[in-house]
Amino acid sequence: MDILCVGAGLSGAVTGRALAEAGHRVTVIEARDHVAGNCHTERDPETGVMVHVYGPHIFHTDDPGVWDYVTRFAAFRPYKNRVKTTVGGAVYSLPVNLHTINQFFGRTMRPDEARAFIEEKADTTIADPQSFEEQALRFVGPELYEAFFKGYTEKQWGCSPRDLPAAILKRLPLRFNYDDDYFAHRFQAMPEAGYTAMVAAILDHPGIDVHLATPFTEDHAARADHVIWTGPLDAYFDHRLGRLGYRTLDFERFTARGDWQGCAVMNYGDREVPQTRITEHKHFAPWEVHAGTVCYRETSRACEPGDTPYYPIRLVEEKSMLSDYVALAEGTRGVTFLGRLGTYRYLDMDVTIREALDASETLVSAFEAGAPAPVFPHPPL
Structure with missing residues (x-):
């Protein structure tokens, strides 16, 4: 079959790879000029630091199948996420x-x-x-x-x-010992060459054709036997029922010599401080040495049209609209919705990969049997 994957993030890449390995012809289109979605990483030209362009992503999982999958495509180095927070003029450990x-x-x-x-x-x-x-x-x-x-x-x-x-x-732990490891998962690591290189390796298959800087149009769908949609659920329907609510992030980049804050993530808990945190990206790759450093101040705000959506709000009003979109989607054929945006849920990277792997098995079985493919292998509600 001719499969169209809309989005070259983790969901689209993992699903596209599995379908290509099953013998299907896969086209991946991505509106941005890079793969890997919001976990995109790139070298900062000024400092040489590997930067998490859309905010830091730390890989952590207890799922050995997911760990085996990602290490198939990238070399990982151990990494513990130790977060600090500045509150009332003092620095504390989190969680x-x-x-x-x-x-x-x-x-x-x-x-x-x-x-x-x-x-x-x-x-x-x-x-x-x-x-x-x-x-x-x-x-x-x-x-x-x-x-x-x-x-x-x-x-x-x-x-x-x-x-x-x-x-x-x-989701947040409370510990009565001195363990300041933010996550308690068995596998915690960072891809040595960054997430974008890992996703590019996943997409590197003769059965996959990738097109960057290519927004979705109806013409793309018309040429496919089935569509895997990993973009925003409401965007597939041109927001006809309204826009689902998201928070977005603004980043203020600054550089310095040496070490700016001594840790990868410094939260700011005081309400009067505008940023939620400052991230110093050289600390996400502690095996590297850089004379300079690049940091980002993060502030959160409501997502407007044209912004990058990060966190689904999922309050009462949004859940009501989500129910309407789910009903609309379930009456649609020839499309499967996957991932954080496609199902309007907050998903960690390992869960995203697991769901994509499981959905791929379901899709391959359905295609082989000539049965209808599921609209939502993982229901949003």
């Missing part, structure tokens, strides 16, 4: 751990003492937290919530934590 707790409260508690101490601080009257704020108050109590979560969350999401679902905070 909140025993060091953070002792430093913040000026104590020297042991793990069991800290656990009991935080439980006293927590609002135990909240039996079933519904909002981000309720989850935080039940989780760590008012002082840690105000310092480390409230201001940062308001800047990141542009709304009160009372309006955000509790599930957003449930």
